[in-house]
Amino acid sequence: MSREVPIVMPRSPLARSRAMLAALLLAAAPPLAAQAPPLDVPLAFVGEATGAAHQGAEQGLAEAQLQGEFLGQRYRLDAAPEEAIAIVAALPAAELQALAAAHPNVPVLNVAADDDALRDHCRANLFHVLPSARMAADALAQWHKAHPEAHGVVARAWHPAFEKYAASQLNKRYTEQFKQPMDDRAWAGWAAVKLVSDTVAREQAASAEVLLDALRNRLAFDGQKGIDMSFRSDGQLRQPLLLVAGEQIVGEAPVRGVVDIEDLDSLGPARCSAP
């Protein structure tokens, strides 16, 4: 299109109405977005890109994006680990260790490995969103204390039939999006992105350093399990577990009557046990 410069208003009626429409759209844009360009928040995902953990992380990303629209952040999950302020990792233990060692100043969030040994290393930048095997064992031990007759019960981080504490809303959102029930790894992937985005919004900073400090020291995360969660000194996320028999949720741990139901440190080692 050729036109003289400067032209304030296009001459043709169609172009003019388009320009006016553009101006109207600009005027109607959310005030925060209009004031400043959104803060770019690069996150990386390492691991199987088709698995439940990745889908969960994508669900978390969609929810982070909605919050970011109001508060002025724009999240990406496809950043390279080198440029990311946080890395969500669905990897076996050995690869996870190597990844955390390669990026010592970036929070790495484990969403797929439950190995106790990983927690015992107490690496400063490695955070475990998925519960450890030891936490699951403690949850079962508590349950059996209260219900000695119970057989076939397993401890899970999440369950698609979980409804309390707005869990049903999260399950519904996930199932609508992916046509699959939300399992433990999907929840962990969701939670990893959500706790990062909650922290970025609170700190108003997209920085690995700020994030590392805030995750270690200031987290009070609502993971839709009815209680605020934080990381232990060994990097493990304190959280309630669900006790499931067959396809039925039969209870929650910490188990009422056995321990204080708010004592999340009754599941797994309470702190870093490294020498």
Place this chain on the structure above:
Amino acid sequence: MLRFIPGRLRPLVAAAALLASSLAAAETHVFVTNEMGDDVSVIDIASAKVVATIPVGKRPRGIGIAPDGSEIYVAVSGENAIAVIDPKSLKVLRKFDSGPDPETFAVHPNGNLYISNEEHAKASVYNPKTGELVTEIKVGLEPEGVAISPDGSRGIVTSESTNMLHLFTIPEHKIISNILVGARPRAAAFSADGKLAYATSEISGEVKKVDVASGKIVGKMPLADDKAKPKDILPSRDGSRLFVAGGRANRVFVLDEKTLEILHEIPVGNRVWGLALSADGKRLYTTDGASDQVSIIDTDANEVVKTVPVGKMPWGIVLQ
């Protein structure tokens, strides 16, 4: 009207009219939604007894009253509808579609309902007379609490999963502030002059005070009890105190409005969620969800004077 009354009777008639209007202002009944009972309990205040139970449909939660007192509205969450109850006949007059999963709502002085649709990230505004959708407001995830300023010029919707208070103007329905608060904000309320707003966060267990003009948080107070999962919040009629339903703490907290310090803790039933205050400010009514009862609190003595058994899992409460 007094013009047509013979002169000597005028003072008497005027006195009667005054009496009638003061009677109209004083409440006679409490309406309570029973989330698991699918009905509404009606309590007669004078006898402190349930005098009627109205079936309304699946999972009733939020409840409100028309500005002129002529209709009671109930969010029937399980049916995506608002039920309209006639407070005289105690019958459901009609139901209208309210968008998906209405949880709670506030009634605007102009009569419109501002409804949070928990499963969709929006609030919708309905005219309850016609059942028409007036507009929708895009908010964060799991919108929950709704409040309208007394003059009707401002509104707040809380989004539980996005941890925000969305403050918007009315009638433009333009969001002017998105205020990040503690995890899982549940309920909000405005001060009588509309200059301040108060909100509870369930998971972080705290109360926040917001300056409406600037959209800034000007006060915050943790409830000091880690079992407290606060829900409803209301200022006292004189504005000097705040009442907070403590949820799992099984207590109502009375806070100093200025300092947000806890002045009193009033033990009530289990899982106290809903609050309603009498017009004279002397009585506070609570829904104690897990105790299937309503507690009536004397706000001068700061103690429960009566408990009334209602339906299953009482949630919302309004006075008529």
